[in-house]
Amino acid sequence: MARLLACAALLIAPAAIAQTDPDWNNSPAVGLGPLRLRAQSPLAILRLTPTPETPATLAQGQWGLGFLTSWNNYFDVDPERYTIDAETLRLTLDGAYGLTTRLELSASLPVSYRGGGILDRFIQDFEGLLKVPNQQRKQAPRNRYLILIRGSGGQTFERSGDDAGWGIEDATAGVRYQLARGTETTPAVTASFTLKFPAGRQTALFSSGGYDVAAGLSAGQRLGRFNLYGSLVVMHYATTELVGVRLKPNQLSLFNGVEYRLSSRTSWLLQTLITSPGAEQFGDFSKNTYEITVGFKHILSPSWLIEASVLENLFIFDNSPDVGFHVGFVWRPARRASGG
Numbered sequence: 001m002a003r004l005l006a007c008a009a010l011l012i013a014p015a016a017i018a019q020t021d022p023d024w025n026n027s028p029a030v031g032l033g034p035l036r037l038r039a040q041s042p043l044a045i046l047r048l049t050p051t052p053e054t055p056a057t058l059a060q061g062q063w064g065l066g067f068l069t070s071w072n073n074y075f076d077v078d079p080e081r082y083t084i085d086a087e088t089l090r091l092t093l094d095g096a097y098g099l100t101t102r103l104e105l106s107a108s109l110p111v112s113y114r115g116g117g118i119l120d121r122f123i124q125d126f127e128g129l130l131k132v133p134n135q136q137r138k139q140a141p142r143n144r145y146l147i148l149i150r151g152s153g154g155q156t157f158e159r160s161g162d163d164a165g166w167g168i169e170d171a172t173a174g175v176r177y178q179l180a181r182g183t184e185t186t187p188a189v190t191a192s193f194t195l196k197f198p199a200g201r202q203t204a205l206f207s208s209g210g211y212d213v214a215a216g217l218s219a220g221q222r223l224g225r226f227n228l229y230g231s232l233v234v235m236h237y238a239t240t241e242l243v244g245v246r247l248k249p250n251q252l253s254l255f256n257g258v259e260y261r262l263s264s265r266t267s268w269l270l271q272t273l274i275t276s277p278g279a280e281q282f283g284d285f286s287k288n289t290y291e292i293t294v295g296f297k298h299i300l301s302p303s304w305l306i307e308a309s310v311l312e313n314l315f316i317f318d319n320s321p322d323v324g325f326h327v328g329f330v331w332r333p334a335r336r337a338s339g340g
Contacts (some may be wrong), residue, residue: 024305024332027056029182030220031227032267032297034257035309036328040072041082041289041320043278045112046205046242048172048196048212050233052255052271053201055188055218057178058098058332066108068092068328072311072321073119075137078283083148085140087117090169102178109171109199112206115164116143121323147205152242152281159205167206171199179217187221192233198244202242210238216253230270246280265299269309283318296328305330 025033033054038044058064069091076084094108120142142314144166149157174194182188194214200206216233233253240247257271271293279285295309 005153007009021060024299025054025056027182027188027220028184029186029222029227030054030056030229031222031259031261032299032305033220034229034255034259034271035269035295035297035307035326036066036068036330037070037293037309037311037324037326039253039273039275039291039320040070040311040324041275041278041285041291042074042076043247043285043319044275044289045088045090045169046208047237047239047247047251047278048170048214048235049192049251049275050192050194050214050216050231050235050253050255052229052231052257053176053190053192053218054173055177055178055190055220055229055231056181057102057104057190058096060101062098062332064096064332065098066092066328066330068094068325068326069323072324073117073123075123075140075322076284076318076320077136078318081150081283082285083146085144085146086114087119087143087145089113104176104178104323106174106176107172110169111166112169113166114145114147114159114163116145118143119323120144122242130259144313149243149245152246153244155244157205157243163204167200167204170196170207172196182209182220182222184222187219189217189219189233192216192218203244206238208237208242212237212239214253218255223260227259227261227267229255229259231255245282245285248276248278248280251278252276259297267297269293269297270296272314284316285319287316287319289318289320290316303331303333305332 001082034052038051039049073087074084089114092110096106104152147159176192180189196212198207202209205232214235218231220229235251254274260268273291275289277286292309293309307328313320
């Protein structure tokens with residue numbers, strides 16, 4: 001009898017574990033969702049750019065909190081226009097609330113540190129291992145903090161050395177509406193609207209100084225153990241000039257992601273983010289940015305999820321980070337199972 005009970009327990013245990021796993025996304029069309037990492041271009045972090053979100057809203061009355069970090073190393077150099085040699089650590093606290101079964105409200109506030117950092121030697125050694133020629137980086141002082149921008153009208157902006165430090169960036173508020181919940185054979189679709197308003201210091205380049213708005217559509221579809229995600233967002237900006245650089249009033253963001261469900265609690269993700277040019281006739285900042293991210297998500301408990309990833313720039317290397325690291329924690333109160 002003891003052996004029979006032990007066998008029964010082994011058979012029941014996996015099902016019990018699966019039942020305790022939280023329904024993080026409230027839709028059979030999606031998995032654990034994309035990595036929540038927005039575009040990390042030096043210009044993108046000043047203006048409103050979208051954070052990839054799972055195309056599913058919170059349940060009515062449900063809260064969610066996100067604790068997101070990103071650590072980026074920049075070496076973007078155009079000798080006639082700009083030198084951005086810096087490292088940033090960004091901490092973002094965001095919250096969301098399910099107002100109805102389809103409508104979700106959210107807000108976020110980031111703070112960041114900007115300085116010389118510690119990653120230059122690691123990057124140089126890694127590039128040397130791969131035989132990547134990068135003489136400009138090799139000739140520059142290691143772990144230097146220098147932001148030098150020469151505007152089109154002869155205006156020069158510079159921050160270095162003692163200017164390193166912490167600052168508040170611009171805050172955002174948003175709303176998402178679930179157009180289609182989705183099934184295992186039909187996609188989940190959400191529409192979003194986001195507002196960014198000034199909170200940081202424009203003179204220190206912690207803010208673009210204006211109100212930005214964005215609107216877009218996101219979709220997700222399950223394909224066996226895979227989930228596909230995509231979004232298209234259009235952004236409009238009030239500020240079209242910054243430190244002598246003319247900026248475009250509108251940009252587009254195109255996101256694509258693939259999630260592989262390793263188990264009910266763990267997923268691997270590969271995603272790409274393309275952002276249209278943000279500046280007028282200003283070197284590589286007048287070209288698209290291409291960022292690729294590889295990472296994972298794991299449910300730690302019914303209320304906690306962790307995600308981590310590594311970001312690399314693609315194709316164009318002087319308008320985005322050389323390398324970036326991201327870690328995030330998401331908390332949602334576990335929902336009680338309905339009684340029967």
